[in-house]
Amino acid sequence: MKVAVALLLLQSEQTVAADVARGRAIAARWCNECHVVAPGQERGSDSVPTFSEIKKTEQLDEARLSAFLSAPQHSRMPDLSLTRFEIADLIAYIKAQQP
Numbered sequence: 122m123k124v125a126v127a128l129l130l131l132q133s134e135q136t137v138a139a140d141v142a143r144g145r146a147i148a149a150r151w152c153n154e155c156h157v158v159a160p161g162q163e164r165g166s167d168s169v170p171t172f173s174e175i176k177k178t179e180q181l182d183e184a185r186l187s188a189f190l191s192a193p194q195h196s197r198m199p200d201l202s203l204t205r206f207e208i209a210d211l212i213a214y215i216k217a218q219q220p
């Protein structure tokens with residue numbers, strides 16, 4: 122019985138939809154050293170696009186963001202080896218940015 126419940130939880134964990142709150146937590150941990158990831162954030166680098174700017178960049182649709190985050194091609198941005206779940210959460214968070 123316990124095993125069945127655990128399996129069920131595992132399954133729902135893996136199929137769960139992208140989550141904005143989780144994306145925010147990942148951004149606060151891995152991205153905010155360079156990017157302004159939330160309104161009012163004071164630290165961040167001037168030459169790096171804010172998440173709100175990224176959201177407004179039309180060419181950066183979900184597919185492009187996902188491809189970029191799987192393997193960043195910019196020499197100035199590190200490859201953070203994100204899982205596809207983390208990437209989906211981050212994209213959900215970026216898309217939820219207010220202008």
Ligand code: HEC
Pocket residue numbers: 147148151152153154155156168169170175186189190195196197198199201211
């Ligand atoms: C060490 C600094 C650094 C960290 C940490 C970092 N970035 Fe970046 N990121 C950059 C820089 C610099 C650029 C702009 C590169 C350029 O335009 O040459 C960039 C650009 C981007 C872009 C735009 C790509 C494009 O094609 O215009 C996205 C999206 C992005 N970062 C997402 C993220 C996410 C999500 C995280 C956290 C998981 C993150 N970055 C962490 C430095 C960083």
